[in-house]
Amino acid sequence: MIIWKKGTVLRVLEESAMFQRVRVKMEAGEEASAVHYPLLLGQTEPGDEVWLNTTAVELQLGTGGDHFVAGWVSKRPESSSPQGHIMKMRYTPWQIAVSTGEEVGNPYRSAVMGRNSLDSWPILLGELHSMLPAVISVWRHRSLQEGRCPRIVYIMTDGGALPLAMSQHVRRLKKLGWLYATVTVGHAFGGDVEAVNLHSALLLARYGLKADLVFVSMGPGIVGTDTPFGFSGVEQGEAVNAVAALEGMPIFIPRIQGEDGRKRHQGVSHHTLTNLTRVVLTPAEVPVPRPLPVRVQTQMESIPQHHHLISVPITEKEVVEFLKIYPVSIQSMGRKVAEDPLFFRTICAGALHLWKRWLNLTDGRSGVKASGEKSDLTR
Numbered sequence: 001m002i003i004w005k006k007g008t009v010l011r012v013l014e015e016s017a018m019f020q021r022v023r024v025k026m027e028a029g030e031e032a033s034a035v036h037y038p039l040l041l042g043q044t045e046p047g048d049e050v051w052l053n054t055t056a057v058e059l060q061l062g063t064g065g066d067h068f069v070a071g072w073v074s075k076r077p078e079s080s081s082p083q084g085h086i087m088k089m090r091y092t093p094w095q096i097a098v099s100t101g102e103e104v105g106n107p108y109r110s111a112v113m114g115r116n117s118l119d120s121w122p123i124l125l126g127e128l129h130s131m132l133p134a135v136i137s138v139w140r141h142r143s144l145q146e147g148r149c150p151r152i153v154y155i156m157t158d159g160g161a162l163p164l165a166m167s168q169h170v171r172r173l174k175k176l177g178w179l180y181a182t183v184t185v186g187h188a189f190g191g192d193v194e195a196v197n198l199h200s201a202l203l204l205a206r207y208g209l210k211a212d213l214v215f216v217s218m219g220p221g222i223v224g225t226d227t228p229f230g231f232s233g234v235e236q237g238e239a240v241n242a243v244a245a246l247e248g249m250p251i252f253i254p255r256i257q258g259e260d261g262r263k264r265h266q267g268v269s270h271h272t273l274t275n276l277t278r279v280v281l282t283p284a285e286v287p288v289p290r291p292l293p294v295r296v297q298t299q300m301e302s303i304p305q306h307h308h309l310i311s312v313p314i315t316e317k318e319v320v321e322f323l324k325i326y327p328v329s330i331q332s333m334g335r336k337v338a339e340d341p342l343f344f345r346t347i348c349a350g351a352l353h354l355w356k357r358w359l360n361l362t363d364g365r366s367g368v369k370a371s372g373e374k375s376d377l378t379r
């Protein structure tokens with residue numbers, strides 16, 4: 001069920017064509033923050049009386065913090081001409097028609113017609129949306145250091161937030177000019193290019209957007225239930241299979257944490273172990289930072305031998321250097337680099353490894369084969 005409450009918009013705190021964050025006064029008199037998506041209903045403004053979905057805040061969930069504007073109490077939502085014929089959020093009151101890259105009439109359709117292979121192109125796959133700014137900060141740092149200008153594309157799946165506009169990181173990275181383009185997959189919407197599924201999204205990114213560096217993860221938010229497969233991050237394993245099916249090179253960022261109150265996430269998260277042992281059906285490259293705590297090396301022994309564990313030397317000091325170019329402090333699960341350096345070292349190791357792979361590409365093919373890599377980790 002949904003918890004509905006009325007509120008009145010007091011002022012707009014943040015605004016773009018796709019996103020508004022507003023301050024509202026609730027019926028009981030307290031003030032709160034709310035998110036509104038103009039693409040669905042039209043712009044809201046001070047004085048509007050609105051219906052608010054307050055469920056996540058009421059349940060004190062991780063996706064809480066903001067209410068969501070679902071409509072006006074006394075005025076009609078705005079209508080606009082559909083841009084395409086593919087419905088996202090299908091069969092809900094908010095279903096929206098978009099033009100996907102695969103659709104007839106879309107300018108990107110010709111780029112993927114007849115395409116069924118990524119031709120060994122490396123793709124970086126992460127579980128958490130909070131990995132995005134760290135990954136791109138590493139690539140930006142390397143770009144400036146080496147005088148390169150790669151096209152960076154982010155593919156957002158629908159395992160977390162569905163509106164791309166919800167991501168403050170994407171809005172910031174686009175404004176900085178560090179992120180070339182975005183692709184939204186499945187029921188996620190609002191990217192520069194829309195895609196029906198991840199397979200098409202990968203081809204659209206590579207051939208439609210001519211991406212050099214590609215990162216795939218869900219949007220903000222992740223679901224977990226403390227059961228073996230009951231977490232939305234299982235899609236990271238499925239993404240490995242999609243990349244491999246298209247003859248690409250899947251590079252899997254493991255979720256390795258030095259700090260977490262939940263035993264299942266201490267060291268190598270059970271999400272990573274489940275994905276690599278049960279969900280992933282094909283060999284993947286798994287970059288890990290060096291040095292690693294002994295406990296983590298022991299956990300790694302349960303990862304099947306057909307995966308390629310790639311050691312990447314990286315220190316906390318180097319991570320701080322990479323991330324300090326980002327205009328705000330990056331954190332994940334409420335922790336910054338100083339509070340969980342192992343987690344951020346792991347993310348940066350993945351970004352560095354993809355950068356290396358990209359530098360070895362010739363005409364879209366890698367000169368370094370994954371099968372030739374030998375792990376120097378203790379198994």
